[in-house]
Amino acid sequence: MNNQKSEFQIRPFPDFSWSLSRHALLSECPRAYYYHYYASHNGWLKDTPEQTRKVYVLKNITNIYLLLGSLIHERAKDVVNSIVNKRPPPSLENLAKITRDELRNAVRESRDKDAFYRSPKYRCMLHEYYYGEGITEEKGERIIERMESCLKNLLECELIKELPNVDTSCIKAVDKLDSINLNGIKVYCAPDLVLLTPQVCKIIDWKTGKDSEENEEDEAWQVKVYAKCAKEKFKLNETLEIKADLVYLENGTMDERVITAKDIKDVEGFINDSIESMRGYVEDKEFNKAKVKENFPLADKEDVCYSCNFIEICKV
Numbered sequence: 516m517n518n519q520k521s522e523f524q525i526r527p528f529p530d531f532s533w534s535l536s537r538h539a540l541l542s543e544c545p546r547a548y549y550y551h552y553y554a555s556h557n558g559w560l561k562d563t564p565e566q567t568r569k570v571y572v573l574k575n576i577t578n579i580y581l582l583l584g585s586l587i588h589e590r591a592k593d594v595v596n597s598i599v600n601k602r603p604p605p606s607l608e609n610l611a612k613i614t615r616d617e618l619r620n621a622v623r624e625s626r627d628k629d630a631f632y633r634s635p636k637y638r639c640m641l642h643e644y645y646y647g648e649g650i651t652e653e654k655g656e657r658i659i660e661r662m663e664s665c666l667k668n669l670l671e672c673e674l675i676k677e678l679p680n681v682d683t684s685c686i687k688a689v690d691k692l693d694s695i696n697l698n699g700i701k702v703y704c705a706p707d708l709v710l711l712t713p714q715v716c717k718i719i720d721w722k723t724g725k726d727s728e729e730n731e732e733d734e735a736w737q738v739k740v741y742a743k744c745a746k747e748k749f750k751l752n753e754t755l756e757i758k759a760d761l762v763y764l765e766n767g768t769m770d771e772r773v774i775t776a777k778d779i780k781d782v783e784g785f786i787n788d789s790i791e792s793m794r795g796y797v798e799d800k801e802f803n804k805a806k807v808k809e810n811f812p813l814a815d816k817e818d819v820c821y822s823c824n825f826i827e828i829c830k831v
């Protein structure tokens with residue numbers, strides 16, 4: 516059998532891989548996980564069944580907070596890349612203008628559901644418009660305020676100020692989706708910035724949400740996953756210190772953590788357990804063929820449904 520897969524080959528089932536976001540969706544709602552990772556597969560094909568197309572379209576909905584987070588990450592990448600290329604970073608005014616224009620464009624596109632249905636991969640649809648009345652003026656002002664605070668604190672943070680003095684060969688990853696192989700499974704991670712010197716491996720994670728107790732556990736696993744990936748990717752020496760800086764851009768604070776050898780061992784166990792649990796939802800492990808929909812329970816907390824992309828097909 517030829518195991519080589521062409522990029523354009525149509526596959527009846529999706530590839531299996533692991534990521535923290537996949538784990539989070541399964542923990543939140545197995546039914547939403549089913550829609551996102553299985554039922555939407557091949558929904559991009561021209562002659563796909565209407566039902567699959569619908570799931571795929573819904574999968575591509577985002578919301579204003581997720582969009583803001585990804586735009587701020589793009590700006591952080593622009594700032595870091597300017598510094599790496601020995602250019603002055605863009606001004607706050609410039610960064611804010613680009614982001615404001617992109618937010619306005621997202622709102623404009625979200626008013627046209629038909630166009631989104633035709634090109635869900637290339638147009639934006641905000642949950643607030645698809646399922647609701649849109650974004651009120653008051654909420655819009657809060658979003659713009661948050662955006663401006665994040666960009667201001669990004670340019671003023673010590674890490675960015677010190678970056679021109681760092682040898683560019685130490686800057687190893689700038690917001691790039693990467694993967695490692697763990698027991699034959701592709702494990703994805705995308706650290707925002709990794710600085711590697713002979714003394715330390717420093718992982719930087721820009722946060723655009725609030726520093727809250729609610730997110731503590733997820734954030735703790737997230738930096739350990741990044742550390743595990745960095746360890747494998749850069750073949751880090753056992754004794755090299757690994758640190759993670761979580762930079763909360765909205766209020767300009769930073770949380771520095773040291774990642775120990777035990778943390779790395781723990782995260783391997785965490786990923787393996789999570790993979791095992793995901794594998795419990797497939798009927799054919801070799802082809803990653805999912806069990807039928809009814810095997811994926813609905814969320815046990817109703818408030819999760821409020822922000823779900825799949826309400827339209829689930830709550831009927």
Ligand code: SF4
Nearest residue numbers: 544547814820823829
């Ligand atoms: S609407 Fe609720 S139960 Fe249905 S998929 Fe979404 S989160 Fe799960």
